[in-house]
Amino acid sequence: MMIWKFFWQALFFFSLIMFIVMFLKFTKEGYNDLKNIFRDHEK
């Protein structure tokens, strides 16, 4: 039981950290890419 319990706890924190990393990375890069898409369409 303890192995599963600690494994799920570790997995939860891993998910949360990855979520925050992805949020910071892709929010910024995605915004720049969206601007590029609209600029290309206007051209």
Place this chain on the structure above:
Amino acid sequence: MTYIDFIIIACYLSLIFGVGIFTRNYVNGFSDFMVANRSVSLPLGVVTMLGTELGLITVMYNAQTGINGLFSSFHIGLAAFIVTLLIGLTGFVVVELRRLKVKSIPEYYNLRFGPRTRILGAVLLCLGGILNMGLFLKVGAIFIQSIFGIDSSSNLLTIIMLVLLILVLVYTISGGMLSVIVTDYIQYVVLSISFILCVFYSIKTLGWNNIFNSLEFIMKENNVDYNIDLIYNPVDKMGGAYISWQVVLGFVSAVIWPTSITRVLSIKSTSLVKKQYLWSSFSFLIRFIIPCFLGICAFVYFNGNTGDQSLALMPKFLAEILPVGILGIVVAGMLAAFMSTHDSYLLCWSTIITNDIIEPLYRRKISSDFKIFLTRIIIIILGVYIFYWGMFYEGSDAIWDYLGITGAIYFTGAISVVVLGLYWEKASSTGAVLSLLGGLSSIIGLEPVRNFIGLSIDNPAVIGIISLIFSISLMIIGSIIFPDKAKGLIK
């Protein structure tokens, strides 16, 4: 909920509505409408995939899965993560599909097996997919009802759902895929902030160690003979068949399900496909683990008193623990999630009906403008259907099981047709047709159908697995007995 929360929600909905109208000017043709002219970069590909897959429906059914299966249900996210990671590392199926430059899975059927398989595949895909999204509005309604404290018999609930549906229809019809990508991006940002806040306040309210201690105490208090191991151990709690089914669903969610594969087909280049899947593997993990965790927190908060309202428990919990303003952001985020799933699904099914059923049956090239017009009409018809089905369907299966089984009508057949079609040269069009038809057998897993034919089974996953094996067998046997004269239309 206070007026500050309502202002935040109203501002957000206005923003989304405005974006839908704005992107209308940027649609130049059907390819723009369906796959954004394959101009999607890696960051946007990952963001929009998460924006679509992490919908309100996902949050709600995963919270329900967390309440029913407790921490052992985390294995569903783990299975999806591992499967998607392996696909990202190997490029299995997805790289080949992107290389073929098709706009949809049925278009691939056409290349590999001919128009007969394309039309049948598209019809089954739409049947499974449209049934699948039939409960979305109902689940959304339960969320709104629980978080706003609206009486379930009130007409106000119906009016709110109708307004939300009209909002989604308007901006999906207006901008197509480009509109979906822009709104998915905004919704991703709002939903991410909401999720982080929900997790923070859940842990702050309950206490990290207390979540586990209370859960063990509640389960023992309700049943002194309860084995605490069942809270955490998925093998003991769910059984091998259920876990195997989750691995299949993980593969399907990442590779076979049209709303996911559309993102791959929209991405700029073949070289980015693997990277997209590597990042998306974390998305598939997150979309299960965090809502499951919120469901478990709700279960602990209400001392395990779920009654018959396991779906409503998580929104009720959030309404009680979140402070003023934060609740408005979270509800806006959840409504964002509700709409991002709807827009992607509506666009996906409607474009497939136009591109892979109507046009091949018409046997002539339909102009890009008329295709867009047809797609918009179909989006409205689908909107009417989901409103009707969501309000009147009476099954009581867990939402995750309902989605798995309705989706299986399409994907149990599609798995063998796509995978064997790509990697087995002898796969024939007759085998493909038989396999697709074999997938229909999974409809037996739906509760009203099971009741109608008098089939008593506790675990619909068993029916899904049997149906999958049946379809693969039909594909192999059909291909061996009825081989195609011209082997492998594509190489």
